[in-house]
Amino acid sequence: MSKKSFIVLLLFLVMGLSGGLVALHPESPGSPAAHAAAAAAPPAPETPASTWTAPDQVAALERAKETVPFVDAVMDECKLCRQMRLRETGLGTKDIKHSYFVLNSPIINAVEDHYGPVRFMHSKHAAQIQDCAMCHHFRPLGADASETTRCSACHQEAFRKDHPERIGLKAAYHQQCMECHRDMNQGPVDCIGCHNKNVPEHKDKIQLAANPTPFEVTEECLRCHKAAGQDMLKTAHWLLKGPSPFTLGHRKEVEIGKATIATNNF
Amino acid sequence: MSIASNEARCTSCHVGYGWKDASFDHTDMTRIDCLVCHDTTGTYKKTPTAAGMPDPEVDLVNVAKNVGPTSRRSCGECHFNGGGGEAVKHADLSRQLLEPERNCDVHMGGYDFQCTECHRTRNHKIAGRSSSVPVVEGSFSCEECHTGSPHHGDDLLDHHLNKHCQTIACNTCHAPVYAKCKPTKVFWDWSKAGDKERKPKKDKYGMPDYNWKKGEFRWKESAKPVYTWDSGFSKRVFLGDKVDWRSGPVNISEPVGSINDPNSRIAPFKIMEGVQAVDAEHDYLLVPHLFPRDKEDTTAYWKHRDWQKSFTDGMKAADLKYSGKYEWTTSQMYWRVEHEVMPAESALSCVQCHASLQSERTCDRCHQDNREVDFKKIAHKGTDFSYMASRGRDVSHLVGTTDYIGFKALGYKGDPIIHGGRFKKLPMGYKVEK
Numbered sequence: 001m002s003k004k005s006f007i008v009l010l011l012f013l014v015m016g017l018s019g020g021l022v023a024l025h026p027e028s029p030g031s032p033a034a035h036a037a038a039a040a041a042p043p044a045p046e047t048p049a050s051t052w053t054a055p056d057q058v059a060a061l062e063r064a065k066e067t068v069p070f071v072d073a074v075m076d077e078c079k080l081c082r083q084m085r086l087r088e089t090g091l092g093t094k095d096i097k098h099s100y101f102v103l104n105s106p107i108i109n110a111v112e113d114h115y116g117p118v119r120f121m122h123s124k125h126a127a128q129i130q131d132c133a134m135c136h137h138f139r140p141l142g143a144d145a146s147e148t149t150r151c152s153a154c155h156q157e158a159f160r161k162d163h164p165e166r167i168g169l170k171a172a173y174h175q176q177c178m179e180c181h182r183d184m185n186q187g188p189v190d191c192i193g194c195h196n197k198n199v200p201e202h203k204d205k206i207q208l209a210a211n212p213t214p215f216e217v218t219e220e221c222l223r224c225h226k227a228a229g230q231d232m233l234k235t236a237h238w239l240l241k242g243p244s245p246f247t248l249g250h251r252k253e254v255e256i257g258k259a260t261i262a263t264n265n266f
Numbered sequence: 267m268s269i270a271s272n273e274a275r276c277t278s279c280h281v282g283y284g285w286k287d288a289s290f291d292h293t294d295m296t297r298i299d300c301l302v303c304h305d306t307t308g309t310y311k312k313t314p315t316a317a318g319m320p321d322p323e324v325d326l327v328n329v330a331k332n333v334g335p336t337s338r339r340s341c342g343e344c345h346f347n348g349g350g351g352e353a354v355k356h357a358d359l360s361r362q363l364l365e366p367e368r369n370c371d372v373h374m375g376g377y378d379f380q381c382t383e384c385h386r387t388r389n390h391k392i393a394g395r396s397s398s399v400p401v402v403e404g405s406f407s408c409e410e411c412h413t414g415s416p417h418h419g420d421d422l423l424d425h426h427l428n429k430h431c432q433t434i435a436c437n438t439c440h441a442p443v444y445a446k447c448k449p450t451k452v453f454w455d456w457s458k459a460g461d462k463e464r465k466p467k468k469d470k471y472g473m474p475d476y477n478w479k480k481g482e483f484r485w486k487e488s489a490k491p492v493y494t495w496d497s498g499f500s501k502r503v504f505l506g507d508k509v510d511w512r513s514g515p516v517n518i519s520e521p522v523g524s525i526n527d528p529n530s531r532i533a534p535f536k537i538m539e540g541v542q543a544v545d546a547e548h549d550y551l552l553v554p555h556l557f558p559r560d561k562e563d564t565t566a567y568w569k570h571r572d573w574q575k576s577f578t579d580g581m582k583a584a585d586l587k588y589s590g591k592y593e594w595t596t597s598q599m600y601w602r603v604e605h606e607v608m609p610a611e612s613a614l615s616c617v618q619c620h621a622s623l624q625s626e627r628t629c630d631r632c633h634q635d636n637r638e639v640d641f642k643k644i645a646h647k648g649t650d651f652s653y654m655a656s657r658g659r660d661v662s663h664l665v666g667t668t669d670y671i672g673f674k675a676l677g678y679k680g681d682p683i684i685h686g687g688r689f690k691k692l693p694m695g696y697k698v699e700k
Binding site: 250 | 267268269280281282283292295296297298299300301303319320327329332333334335348349350368372377389390395398399400401402403411412413415416418419451454498499500501502503505518519522539540542553597
């Protein structure tokens with residue numbers, strides 16, 4: 001990354017942080033305006049769209065949209081050499097520019113998009129692993145090049161003719177994350193451990209006559225999701241009772257809940 | 267208080283249709299309400315008093331055609347309104363979390379987390395433990411994402427903060443007040459109910475102090491939690507359990523923990539205080555029948571304002587004997603503060619708890635070297651509540667205070683920097699790294 005873009009990013013980060021320090025509440029909590037605002041919170045169809053945004057997430061999603069120039073040549077050094085050299089430079093968690101990323105690259109989404117983006121806690125991984133070279137395993141060749149570039153600088157589309165040795169970004173992410181999680185016996189290795197599954201469009205799937213009863217709607221859901229229905233019958237949200245493994249004297253019981261003997265003072 | 271005899275009202279927060287009494291068929295899949303959780307239009311509503319049936323105005327076909335993942339909105343439809351209103355039960359859950367400020371909750375306001383990103387769901391079983399209810403379908407904790415050493419920097423402060431993780435729960439520092447987005451109910455006196463003449467007065471937050479159906483209330487906003495040792499286990503009073511109500515408040519739920527247990531940590535709680543009825547002979551808590559079953563109902567308190575009839579009916583529904591003699595007792599529930607996690611820069615500063623760091627000597631009490639470190643600045647890094655107070659939160663009385671978590675009440679002789687930590691020698695079960 002060039003010095004100029006580093007400064008721009010730093011400014012962005014500072015702006016993001018100060019943007020995050022905005023008011024807890026513009027009005028005092030008891031004011032009529034605050035109450036009116038609370039009462040008007042659910043966006044009815046006729047109300048204008050909300051302008052609310054989550055600042056850290058928006059910044060990370062913007063970063064995810066950026067594509068960086070492809071790195072053609074990388075420095076040829078053995079892994080141990082690289083680890084030693086990075087340690088000599090004193091590179092550490094303090095140098096991390098972005099502690100958080102959303103892995104949502106247009107390079108991958110252009111091919112398929114069955115799963116949602118992945119939240120990636122960069123600083124946390126760095127602090128746990130204590131070895132930047134574990135993921136930043138190569139660097140671009142140029143003398144001024146950054147030691148730590150994005151994955152997507154070297155890994156972009158799969159099966160590039162000019163670089164058949166490079167795996168694509170999707171494979172790179174999956175190989176890097178899952179292999180390390182397996183080796184360390186830590187972190188998820190299944191799809192929904194990292195991703196949310198995208199729910200497919202249901203407009204054309206739903207077959208309901210006008211004004212159905214609620215029971216007819218459920219039957220229509222069950223037409224495809226019968227297993228989900230069977231799962232549901234065993235859950236606390238359905239039974240309002242279930243196992244109580246953290247309640248002294250009742251740790252082996254499975255039938256305690258609001259539907260049975262739980263009580264409160266509300 | 268309990269669902270028994272009050273199903274038609276209480277089960278408006280059930281993921282089913284028509285649980286109006288004990289005869290509800292829990293094996294009938296067509297009674298599952300898929301839409302209440304999977305609606306993405308924001309138009310689906312249950313009628314509050316119809317045993318979970320949807321509002322007849324809802325366009326069910328449109329909702330069904332737009333199903334999707336759950337969200338803060340769909341979960342919050344019930345969970346933001348526990349106890350009959352917003353933030354009433356869960357101090358740290360309210361409609362404010364639909365579009366929260368980053369400072370209100372950094373996960374939801376900063377990073378737009380939906381509930382199930384932490385409350386991971388498998389086969390419709392949803393992970394999460396509450397100190398209020400016993401049911402657990404899976405656990406998770408802050409550490410699962412943030413690890414047991416979550417302060418990522420590599421300086422001395424991070425080292426000390428990470429060591430604190432063995433003794434205090436994350437939210438002790440990172441959620442220093444609860445209900446900061448919306449006032450929560452902290453006291454509810456059922457014995458005062460029934461006075462239709464009494465006019466509710468509004469408190470400084472604009473919240474009413476009375477409702478003839480429910481009794482007298484007190485509310486708190488941006489409240490300081492009660493801190494106590496918590497091992498993750500709870501003691502609970504269930505219906506039919508004998509309680510010693512004559513000698514003090516009945517603790518319906520309370521954490522199990524001890525300063526001597528290396529697995530216990532100091533955690534923040536909202537304590538919900540109540541006045542509720544107890545059977546004066548059987549010494550167990552009573553269930554009132556509150557919500558009328560139908561027009562012919564002759565016993566519901568919200569219709570007839572007669573506690574005797576209400577308890578007789580409620581206890582019959584709960585399948586417990588009622589002696590006919592009731593008394594009012596005070597009760598308490600501990601609710602651990604789990605949400606409203608503030609950004610790092612708004613966590614408690616060192617001096618907020620450690621009075622010794624307010625004096626001239628701070629970290630240099632131990633670190634007697636000539637490093638170029640501004641110890642004073644480090645000790646004051648974090649919130650001192652003045653910023654929150656300046657934004658209109660009810661915390662001005664907390665500005666400039668120290669010993670925030672109350673070391674003596676927790677079993678220490680005083681500030682551990684002066685008097686030492688909890689273990690004079692390493693106890694059995696102590697792990698350096700968790």
